[in-house]
Amino acid sequence: MRLNIALLGFGNVGRALAELIMSRSEILHQQFGIELCVVGISTGRHGHIVNPNGLDLQRALASVQNGHHLNVLDGNLMLDTEQFIDGCKSDLFFESIPTNPQDGQPALGYARELLGRSCHLVTANKGPVAFGYHELSALAAENNVGFFFESTVMDGAPVHGVLREGLPGATVNRVSGIFNSTTNYILTRMEQDHLSFEDALSAAQAIGIAETDPSLDIDGWDAAIKTTILANVAMQADLRPAEVYRTGIRGIALQDVQQAASRGKRIRLVCEAVCSGDHAVTARVAPVEVDYSDTMAGITGTTSIVSFDTDILPRLTMIEYDPGPFTTAYGMLADMINIVRGRSDTRPVLR
Numbered sequence: 001m002r003l004n005i006a007l008l009g010f011g012n013v014g015r016a017l018a019e020l021i022m023s024r025s026e027i028l029h030q031q032f033g034i035e036l037c038v039v040g041i042s043t044g045r046h047g048h049i050v051n052p053n054g055l056d057l058q059r060a061l062a063s064v065q066n067g068h069h070l071n072v073l074d075g076n077l078m079l080d081t082e083q084f085i086d087g088c089k090s091d092l093f094f095e096s097i098p099t100n101p102q103d104g105q106p107a108l109g110y111a112r113e114l115l116g117r118s119c120h121l122v123t124a125n126k127g128p129v130a131f132g133y134h135e136l137s138a139l140a141a142e143n144n145v146g147f148f149f150e151s152t153v154m155d156g157a158p159v160h161g162v163l164r165e166g167l168p169g170a171t172v173n174r175v176s177g178i179f180n181s182t183t184n185y186i187l188t189r190m191e192q193d194h195l196s197f198e199d200a201l202s203a204a205q206a207i208g209i210a211e212t213d214p215s216l217d218i219d220g221w222d223a224a225i226k227t228t229i230l231a232n233v234a235m236q237a238d239l240r241p242a243e244v245y246r247t248g249i250r251g252i253a254l255q256d257v258q259q260a261a262s263r264g265k266r267i268r269l270v271c272e273a274v275c276s277g278d279h280a281v282t283a284r285v286a287p288v289e290v291d292y293s294d295t296m297a298g299i300t301g302t303t304s305i306v307s308f309d310t311d312i313l314p315r316l317t318m319i320e321y322d323p324g325p326f327t328t329a330y331g332m333l334a335d336m337i338n339i340v341r342g343r344s345d346t347r348p349v350l351r
């Protein structure tokens with residue numbers, strides 16, 4: 001089957017996805033009978049373009065990588081993202097624009113618009129899921145389309161796939177783990193290389209995993225957003241990121257890390273959401289001293305980990321090593337395949 005797709009966002013993740021789409025085209029065709037046609041690309045500063053006959057993806061990659069506008073491609077230019085959504089006749093949209101930790105906008109609005117128009121939506125953006133999971137799931141169900149977001153937590157590891165399909169009939173009582181790679185990298189460098197917090201942060205910025213303004217990571221917001229998503233999806237909670245008790249790692253000094261080590265412990269930014277029954281869920285993100293024997297103590301660098309405690313499997317744990325834009329892009333590709341295969345979110349939707 002031919003599937004018309006559009007890319008809303010063409011940055012690190014959107015471009016990695018474009019490369020994956022090209023390199024996997026034979027597998028997609030042979031194993032799943034899918035033939036993808038990219039009919040639109042929308043960006044913030046590089047323009048918005050639509051072509052119902054298909055865009056030249058290789059050329060799109062080359063022009064944006066070289067800092068050029070998408071208007072070098074054959075197609076119709078759109079004025080803005082709203083016009084793009086209106087004018088791009090795509091079956092499925094891949095959305096990877098920046099996450100807004102305040103309210104999820106403008107991506108939340110785009111998601112409402114797309115699902116309302118009966119388009120499948122795959123997003124790597126945490127904003128719409130953290131601020132609109134129940135609403136958007138209901139909208140997708142009403143319009144008989146898929147709303148998938150595998151890459152929002154742990155960069156494409158099949159965390160949501162396990163929740164959706166791997167635990168039917170089980171009740172998740174607790175979700176815990178290390179969800180933010182940047183802070184884990186900083187804590188690891190402080191411990192292993194005896195760097196001060198500031199030097200470890202600079203090292204994270206030098207390799208491109210921390211932003212110039214790193215507050216989203218080091219103050220625990222990114223971790224709180226991911227904890228919100230997992231609490232709402234796995235335990236049917238209705239939390240918002242501001243409701244997560246949150247302490248970042250800004251106040252952690254080298255001395256704290258060394259003193260913890262002298263007691264046989266490591267400091268980790270631990271995320272946790274616990275259900276005390278009837279969807280009453282409390283969530284927190286905070287630096288915790290974990291024992292060397294704890295699985296979380298072995299999670300170093302940019303690796304992340306999630307555990308689900310359920311009423312049947314006492315604890316199910318998944319670890320993801322070496323995440324990056326390609327693993328994130330893979331999560332989006334997997335979502336698309338699962339939509340085509342007819343998988344859907346079978347968990348009840350809060351109304």
Ligand SMILES: NC(=O)c1ccc[n+]([C@@H]2O[C@H](COP(=O)([O-])OP(=O)(O)OC[C@H]3O[C@@H](n4cnc5c(N)ncnc54)[C@H](OP(=O)(O)O)[C@@H]3O)[C@@H](O)[C@H]2O)c1
Pocket residue numbers: 008009010011012013014042043044045046047081096097098099106124125126151152155323324325326328
């Ligand atoms: N990087 C990762 O490994 C990773 C992992 C998990 C989740 N994510 C999530 O994935 C998303 C994308 O990350 P990224 O690293 O690819 O970010 P990025 O490199 O900053 O790319 C963002 C893209 O969105 C475009 N954009 C911005 N506002 C837009 C709008 N209103 N309409 C259409 N396009 C718009 C930008 O266009 P211009 O460049 O032209 O402004 C750019 O193409 C974020 O939400 C992030 O949290 C990323």
